[in-house]
Each structure stands twice: as C-alpha cells, then as structure tokens.
Amino acid sequence: MTDTDYFKTFCKISKAFGTTLKKDELLEIILQSAMDTMGGKAACIFLKAEDPEEDVFVPVAQKGLSENYLHSPPMNARKVVDNILKGGYLAIRDAAADERAENHAAKKAEGIASMLVVPIIVRNKAIGVLSLYTATPRDFSEEEAEFLSALAEQGGMAIQNSRLFERINKNSDLFYEMSSSINSSLDIKKIMHIMSASICEAFGMKGVSIRLYNPESDTMDLMASYGLSEKFLNKGPVSPVTSENVAQILEGETIYIRDAATDPRVQYGEEAKHEGIKSMLCIPIMSREEVIGEMRLCSGVEREFSEDVVRLVEALADQGGIAIQNASMYLMLQEDKKDLEKEVWSHRQWF
Numbered sequence: 001m002t003d004t005d006y007f008k009t010f011c012k013i014s015k016a017f018g019t020t021l022k023k024d025e026l027l028e029i030i031l032q033s034a035m036d037t038m039g040g041k042a043a044c045i046f047l048k049a050e051d052p053e054e055d056v057f058v059p060v061a062q063k064g065l066s067e068n069y070l071h072s073p074p075m076n077a078r079k080v081v082d083n084i085l086k087g088g089y090l091a092i093r094d095a096a097a098d099e100r101a102e103n104h105a106a107k108k109a110e111g112i113a114s115m116l117v118v119p120i121i122v123r124n125k126a127i128g129v130l131s132l133y134t135a136t137p138r139d140f141s142e143e144e145a146e147f148l149s150a151l152a153e154q155g156g157m158a159i160q161n162s163r164l165f166e167r168i169n170k171n172s173d174l175f176y177e178m179s180s181s182i183n184s185s186l187d188i189k190k191i192m193h194i195m196s197a198s199i200c201e202a203f204g205m206k207g208v209s210i211r212l213y214n215p216e217s218d219t220m221d222l223m224a225s226y227g228l229s230e231k232f233l234n235k236g237p238v239s240p241v242t243s244e245n246v247a248q249i250l251e252g253e254t255i256y257i258r259d260a261a262t263d264p265r266v267q268y269g270e271e272a273k274h275e276g277i278k279s280m281l282c283i284p285i286m287s288r289e290e291v292i293g294e295m296r297l298c299s300g301v302e303r304e305f306s307e308d309v310v311r312l313v314e315a316l317a318d319q320g321g322i323a324i325q326n327a328s329m330y331l332m333l334q335e336d337k338k339d340l341e342k343e344v345w346s347h348r349q350w351f
Contacts, residue, residue, distance in 0.1 A: 026158040027061040041135040047128035090117040192224035206300035212293035243267035
C-alpha cells in the first residue's frame with residue numbers, strides 16, 4: 001500500500017462523517033475501506049456485550065462473513081483485549097491454529113487464513129475490536145496495523161457519537177415519563193416505588209433502594225426498593241453515625257463507590273459483597289434545599305457513572321423530592337381540614 005492509498009481512504013471516511021450521522025452507514029464505509037485498501041476477504045467490528053456482566057464481544061457490523069461464522073460462540077472480551085494491548089494489535093498468520101485466536105474450526109470452514117485485530121478505544125477504554133481477515137496466509141506490517149488502528153479510531157468516534165445521540169433521546173424520554181408518573185400521584189410510597197423501579201431498569205442496575213431520613217431515630221428508613229433481596233434490605237439499621245457515606249449524603253453530596261466490599265465508607269460491605277453488589281452511586285433526595293433521604297443505585301459489576309448519567313439521576317431524585325414534598329403538603333392539608341371540621345362540629349354541638 002502507498003501513502004496515497006491511505007490518504008484517499010481517510011478523505012473518503014472524513015467526507016462520510018461530514019455528510020451522515022447514521023452509525024451503520026459509517027461503520028460499513030470503514031469496513032469496506034479496510035478490505036479494499038488492505039486486500040481483505042472480510043472485516044468485522046465486535047463490541048462488548050451491553051450486559052456488563054457478560055465478558056464477551058459480539059459482532060455489530062461486518063462485511064464478507066457468512067451467517068454460520070457470525071453465529072459462532074462469542075469471543076472472550078478480556079482475553080482478546082489482553083492479547084491486543086500487549087503490543088497494540090494482534091497479527092495472526094494462521095488463524096485456524098494460533099492459540100491466541102478462538103473458534104479455529106469456524107475460521108477454517110470460513111476460509112480465513114490470516115487476521116489482524118486492533119482495539120476500538122473510546123475515552124481511553126477498549127470497547128471492542130476491529131478485525132480484518134484474509135483468504136491467503138500473510139504477515140502484516142507495522143504500517144498496516146497503524147492504518148487499521150486509525151480506522152478503528154474512526155469507528156470508535158462513530159459509535160460514541162451514535163451512543164451519545166441515543167442516550168440523549170433515551171434520557172429525555174425517561175425524564176419526561178418518570179416526571180409525569182411521580183407527579184401524577186400523591187401516594188409517597190407509590191412515588192418512591194416508581195422511582196426505584198424505573199431507574200433500576202433504565203440504567204441496568206442490579207438494584208435500587210430509597211431511604212428517607214428519620215430525625216427522631218437518626219436513621220435512614222427504607223421506603224422502597226427494586227431488585228434487592230429482603231435479607232440484604234433487612235441487614236440492620238442505616239445511620240449517619242455508623243456510615244460515613246450516609247453522613248456525606250446528608251450533607252448533600254453525591255457519592256460514588258467503586259467497590260462496596262472494600263470501601264471503608266460503606267457500613268455493610270460484607271453484606272453488599274454477599275448480595276453481589278460491586279459499585280454504587282448514592283444520590284441525596286432534596287426538599288426545599290434540605291436533604292430528606294437518599295437514592296442508592298447498586299451495580300452487580302464494577303462500573304463508572306458518566307457525568308451526564310449522574311446529572312440525570314440527580315435531576316430525577318430532585319423530581320422525586322418535589323413529588324414527596326407535594327404529597328406531604330397534601331397530607332398536612334388533609335389533617336388541617338379534619339381538625340377544622342372537628343372544630344366546626346364541636347361549635348355546632350355547643351349551639
């Protein structure tokens with residue numbers, strides 16, 4: 001390949017980025033460009049499965065591969081990434097025998113001789129791989145690996161932009177639907193159940209719990225939960241006196257805990273470990289600038305929460321706080337009304 005070939009390819013891809021926002025079209029152009037420029041038989045983009053508990057790569061875009069090959073068992077994500085990151089790429093001359101490759105029989109049946117695999121990096125994290133396959137055995141040069149890595153970077157940009165667009169739409173819909181639901185009820189427990197269930201499912205959490213602060217007992221009383229076992233929920237009292245992260249939450253701080261089992265701020269770390277909880281995001285619930293409780297998102301795998309996700313959950317917690325405030329005010333007015341009616345009735349009896 002010549003520098004001219006590379007230049008023409010990147011001009012083509014840059015033009016495509018400027019004329020379309022459709023992820024599928026962009027990925028197809030990237031795959032076809034890799035095949036045309038490098039003389040490949042096929043090319044495929046694999047991404048990490050959406051379920052964070054599944055450590056596998058699954059195909060999301062491909063050119064030149066049969067359905068039989070695509071239905072082969074998925075690649076072990078950790079193994080593939082570890083092999084690639086050792087040298088920045090993975091070049092395999094004999095794909096049907098090399099121990100670093102998987103599904104040898106499927107590759108042989110597909111007519112795949114050699115393969116070059118590079119990571120797709122988004123925000124310094126490998127989210128997938130771009131694989132190029134050839135029909136005849138060959139060795140790949142450093143220059144070819146760099147070229148395919150540059151194409152993978154373009155693919156990562158397309159995927160990231162698409163995910164961002166989808167997330168904005170999804171978050172907007174979630175915020176609207178949940179706000180409408182919780183503000184259509186004056187039943188506090190119903191409001192909190194809607195919050196815990198909706199947020200748990202929307203963000204793929206293992207479980208969500210909501211507790212309100214009880215100033216008389218100085219404890220956080222459980223009001224609603226979703227996805228968590230009764231045994232875990234009844235593990236014992238939760239108090240700012242014995243839990244550093246609860247004390248921080250009552251100060252109005254949002255707390256991120258990477259590993260609940262080892263973080264000293266967590267009151268029941270061992271119980272969290274047995275429940276299968278890894279990471280947690282703890283959000284204060286506010287009412288009239290006062291913290292009245294917390295919403296806790298529990299993940300079954302170690303994960304980080306992006307800034308836009310944290311802001312969205314904080315906004316939803318604020319909506320819940322307003323709804324709880326409105327419901328509480330309604331109950332107070334109902335009690336005042338009852339007291340007034342009793343007073344009027346007693347005066348009538350007097351006359």
